[in-house]
Amino acid sequence: MRDFLPEDVRRREYVIDVVSGVYRRYGFEPIETPALENIETLTGKYGEEGNKLIFKVLRRGEHEASGETDLALRYDLTVPLARVVGEYRGKLPKFFKRYQIQPVWRADRPARGRFREFYQCDVDAIGSRSPLVETEMLTAVSEVLQTLGFNDFTIQLNHRQLLTATLNRSGIDPSLHTTALVALDKLDKIGRDGVLAEMAARGIPSAAASAVLDPVAPREWRSLPDAEGAAAYENVETILLLCEATAASGHIQFAPFLARGLSYYTGAIMEVSVPDLAGSLGGGGRYDGLIGMFLGEDVPACGFSLGLERILVVMAERKMFPPSVERGSAEVLVALFDPASVREALKLAAELRAVDLRVELYPEPDKLGKQMKYAASKLIPFAAILGGDEIARGEVTIKNLTTGTQESIPRATVGSDIASRISRFGFGNGGSRTPDPASR
Amino acid sequence: MRDFLPEDVRRREYVIDVVSGVYRRYGFEPIETPALENIETLTGKYGEEGNKLIFKVLRRGEHEASGETDLALRYDLTVPLARVVGEYRGKLPKFFKRYQIQPVWRADRPARGRFREFYQCDVDAIGSRSPLVETEMLTAVSEVLQTLGFNDFTIQLNHRQLLTATLNRSGIDPSLHTTALVALDKLDKIGRDGVLAEMAARGIPSAAASAVLDPVAPREWRSLPDAEGAAAYENVETILLLCEATAASGHIQFAPFLARGLSYYTGAIMEVSVPDLAGSLGGGGRYDGLIGMFLGEDVPACGFSLGLERILVVMAERKMFPPSVERGSAEVLVALFDPASVREALKLAAELRAVDLRVELYPEPDKLGKQMKYAASKLIPFAAILGGDEIARGEVTIKNLTTGTQESIPRATVGSDIASRISRFGFGNGGSRTPDPASR
Numbered sequence: 001m002r003d004f005l006p007e008d009v010r011r012r013e014y015v016i017d018v019v020s021g022v023y024r025r026y027g028f029e030p031i032e033t034p035a036l037e038n039i040e041t042l043t044g045k046y047g048e049e050g051n052k053l054i055f056k057v058l059r060r061g062e063h064e065a066s067g068e069t070d071l072a073l074r075y076d077l078t079v080p081l082a083r084v085v086g087e088y089r090g091k092l093p094k095f096f097k098r099y100q101i102q103p104v105w106r107a108d109r110p111a112r113g114r115f116r117e118f119y120q121c122d123v124d125a126i127g128s129r130s131p132l133v134e135t136e137m138l139t140a141v142s143e144v145l146q147t148l149g150f151n152d153f154t155i156q157l158n159h160r161q162l163l164t165a166t167l168n169r170s171g172i173d174p175s176l177h178t179t180a181l182v183a184l185d186k187l188d189k190i191g192r193d194g195v196l197a198e199m200a201a202r203g204i205p206s207a208a209a210s211a212v213l214d215p216v217a218p219r220e221w222r223s224l225p226d227a228e229g230a231a232a233y234e235n236v237e238t239i240l241l242l243c244e245a246t247a248a249s250g251h252i253q254f255a256p257f258l259a260r261g262l263s264y265y266t267g268a269i270m271e272v273s274v275p276d277l278a279g280s281l282g283g284g285g286r287y288d289g290l291i292g293m294f295l296g297e298d299v300p301a302c303g304f305s306l307g308l309e310r311i312l313v314v315m316a317e318r319k320m321f322p323p324s325v326e327r328g329s330a331e332v333l334v335a336l337f338d339p340a341s342v343r344e345a346l347k348l349a350a351e352l353r354a355v356d357l358r359v360e361l362y363p364e365p366d367k368l369g370k371q372m373k374y375a376a377s378k379l380i381p382f383a384a385i386l387g388g389d390e391i392a393r394g395e396v397t398i399k400n401l402t403t404g405t406q407e408s409i410p411r412a413t414v415g416s417d418i419a420s421r422i423s424r425f426g427f428g429n430g431g432s433r434t435p436d437p438a439s440r
Numbered sequence: 441m442r443d444f445l446p447e448d449v450r451r452r453e454y455v456i457d458v459v460s461g462v463y464r465r466y467g468f469e470p471i472e473t474p475a476l477e478n479i480e481t482l483t484g485k486y487g488e489e490g491n492k493l494i495f496k497v498l499r500r501g502e503h504e505a506s507g508e509t510d511l512a513l514r515y516d517l518t519v520p521l522a523r524v525v526g527e528y529r530g531k532l533p534k535f536f537k538r539y540q541i542q543p544v545w546r547a548d549r550p551a552r553g554r555f556r557e558f559y560q561c562d563v564d565a566i567g568s569r570s571p572l573v574e575t576e577m578l579t580a581v582s583e584v585l586q587t588l589g590f591n592d593f594t595i596q597l598n599h600r601q602l603l604t605a606t607l608n609r610s611g612i613d614p615s616l617h618t619t620a621l622v623a624l625d626k627l628d629k630i631g632r633d634g635v636l637a638e639m640a641a642r643g644i645p646s647a648a649a650s651a652v653l654d655p656v657a658p659r660e661w662r663s664l665p666d667a668e669g670a671a672a673y674e675n676v677e678t679i680l681l682l683c684e685a686t687a688a689s690g691h692i693q694f695a696p697f698l699a700r701g702l703s704y705y706t707g708a709i710m711e712v713s714v715p716d717l718a719g720s721l722g723g724g725g726r727y728d729g730l731i732g733m734f735l736g737e738d739v740p741a742c743g744f745s746l747g748l749e750r751i752l753v754v755m756a757e758r759k760m761f762p763p764s765v766e767r768g769s770a771e772v773l774v775a776l777f778d779p780a781s782v783r784e785a786l787k788l789a790a791e792l793r794a795v796d797l798r799v800e801l802y803p804e805p806d807k808l809g810k811q812m813k814y815a816a817s818k819l820i821p822f823a824a825i826l827g828g829d830e831i832a833r834g835e836v837t838i839k840n841l842t843t844g845t846q847e848s849i850p851r852a853t854v855g856s857d858i859a860s861r862i863s864r865f866g867f868g869n870g871g872s873r874t875p876d877p878a879s880r
Contacts, residue, residue, distance in 0.1 A: 003471065005524075009472055027770040035475060095800075098446070363567075363568040
């Protein structure tokens with residue numbers, strides 16, 4: 001688990017603001033759920049391995065000594081969503097489009113880039129089976145990535161029923177489908193020969209295994225004897241065609257071997273990746289059965305989860321954060337060396353803040369040199385110095401801490417003057433004046 | 441613990457954006473700490489009662505059956521701050537000004553307005569004993585409240601050493617000071633007679649008790665025989681005087697009986713309230729000893745905590761949220777009734793989103809009447825209808841769902857046309873175009 005110092009928080013908030021701004025423009029609305037869920041809500045939902053990774057909370061008071069647990073920390077955002085849909089069904093619209101950006105906790109052994117507390121950014125659309133749902137979701141995800149500055153991402157699109165049809169067509173017995181998909185899911189990592197070896201180890205006849213990996217022409221997909229498979233291919237083709245009219249155009253491709261681990265998918269499945277990151281930036285798919293498991297009736301749903309931590313890693317490596325995020329602390333230090341001018345210094349700070357500058361007032365009268373050193377160590381670009389002389393003349397001395405130059409400026413215009421220098425020279429403004437690329 | 445549906449989240453985010461925007465302009469920077477702390481970090485820090493209210497997390501894996509706990513949920517933001525100051529001391533500036541807005545968890549019995557998961561908004565300045573620290577903090581808090589629309593708040597200011605001097609001057613034995621302060625702290629709630637009765641019950645002689653409550657003239661405060669008390673009064677006067685030059689002017693007053701519960705305060709103490717809320721909207725004070733307890737050396741510090749949940753309650757009762765927050769879902773429904781125009785509908789949605797409108801695309805072709813009903817139920821102000829005729833003419837039909845009127849508008853200007861109608865008639869825009877009062 002990690003502490004986030006100011007620079008980390010600014011970077012995280014920047015990405016979260018872009019994600020939520022884009023999702024809102026697509027008609028998704030935010031929800032938040034509590035960190036603690038009743039333990040019964042979570043257990044049994046994530047498989048045997050998942051169960052072991054749930055953080056469980058001890059009962060309190062007289063029950064504490066029993067060692068019993070009644071609450072558990074949120075493990076993902078999908079189960080809480082299903083609970084919310086069940087609990088508030090009457091209050092929610094027929095098509096419920098929500099996004100949720102909150103931490104989840106898993107008692108995984110910590111490793112490089114894997115944390116026990118991490119954020120998920122989920123977007124889900126509930127209530128429709130239309131391929132427009134997948135299209136809009138992939139368009140929104142594309143716009144998020146483009147707004148963040150990613151132009152080289154790839155969306156892989158496949159369909160769960162198409163995988164089933166492929167396995168059937170290759171002559172793999174339905175009892176072996178699950179194990180075959182586990183092997184197929186590794187194609188990216190271990191290559192064709194690796195998958196063939198793994199299929200063999202999993203008891204799949206080699207002729208069938210290699211048939212799975214054979215290329216298939218579009219004509220053949222369309223004429224699949226398996227009716228569900230043919231319908232699945234039509235669904236994929238429809239989504240691809242619709243995406244051509246959107247921000248996903250040029251990024252999306254049919255990926256007949258994309259398997260995605262989670263067993264609850266029932267329709268289209270999708271994954272987004274960039275060349276310089278092993279694994280994906282996010283993924284999702286249609287899961288028309290999962291919410292029904294909670295509600296006792298079928299509720300169509302489709303979701304996508306962006307990996308905030310992975311996006312942050314790639315953006316840091318590629319230096320994709322705007323200067324305003326990287327230099328987000330104070331923009332002006334109001335220096336304080338004469339106890340008699342403290343009240344004027346307070347007023348000056350207020351005047352500068354009124355034009356949206358981020359201003360730190362040095363808290364105690366001290367030697368100017370020390371204060372300039374302090375400002376430089378915090379990468380504050382300007383210092384404003386206000387002595388008795390300046391006050392008498394109605395001026396402020398502004399020192400540029402990058403160049404070392406200083407000049408006197410009329411008090412009335414000092415705020416707008418510094419603000420324009422900052423925007424001219426690209427000093428950090430932390431989003432306080434420039435509108436965010438996607439404000440909330 | 442609560443779920444927050446979209447309207448709740450929008451209101452919370454609005455307040456959080458204002459708070460963090462103002463704090464940033466005052467040179468405070470954001471940090472975030474993990475929800476789970478090592479249990480030793482928390483135990484013993486909140487008194488016996490507090491200890492019982494900590495949510496403790498069971499050890500995992502082979503240790504799970506032992507019933508032992510090793511982690512605990514964050515109980516406040518001050519102890520994590522002290523831990524961070526100790527852990528990253530070399531990386532932090534000499535004057536460390538941070539804000540932190542995160543949930544904390546307490547196993548209190550839930551009651552009206554009291555929750556087991558709730559947010560704290562803390563701002564702390566570490567490293568200086570200057571009264572400018574208190575002044576700037578109260579100014580920032582005032583600006584937060586004014587930006588939210590509160591103009592009738594009162595800041596009460598007192599000083600811990602002044603309370604001690606008052607008790608000494610009244611002849612209360614130092615061994616009874618703590619219990620006397622507990623009684624005095626209730627003055628707001630139970631009145632003068634109530635406090636006198638409670639002091640009597642706590643074994644404080646009645647003459648001394650009523651002397652505590654006697655009014656004292658400024659001249660007398662200044663000439664207190666108790667040197668620490670006189671210095672404390674000077675500190676209070678300095679803060680009051682400095683605040684006159686700031687946004688706190690007209691709101692702040694000396695409150696000689698303000699006690700504040702927490703025992704760790706060492707200097708100025710302060711509390712903010714509004715007339716229509718029992719209790720306070722927030723409070724804080726100087727605590728020069730607390731961080732030292734963690735670090736083994738004295739570190740001056742001053743902090744203020746705003747009660748997000750209380751602010752939200754009053755703002756909801758007073759209907760203080762701007763329309764943009766109350767009506768924050770989609771602004772336009774792009775209707776879909778002709779399967780042949782799906783691609784054009786997708787393009788239209790993209791065009792409207794490009795001018796920052798929040799747009800929901802109806803996901804499946806359906807009867808127009810049904811779609812208009814859906815839009816009205818979601819309080820979406822406009823519907824955009826694009827049939828074959830409209831496409832051929834290069835137009836879009838816009839229906840105003842409030843008035844029921846509709847008209848055809850050239851496709852090229854439909855986005856800016858709807859955007860200007862929305863800003864003209866004050867339909868919700870969720871902060872997507874109008875800059876937030878205090879953007880992050």
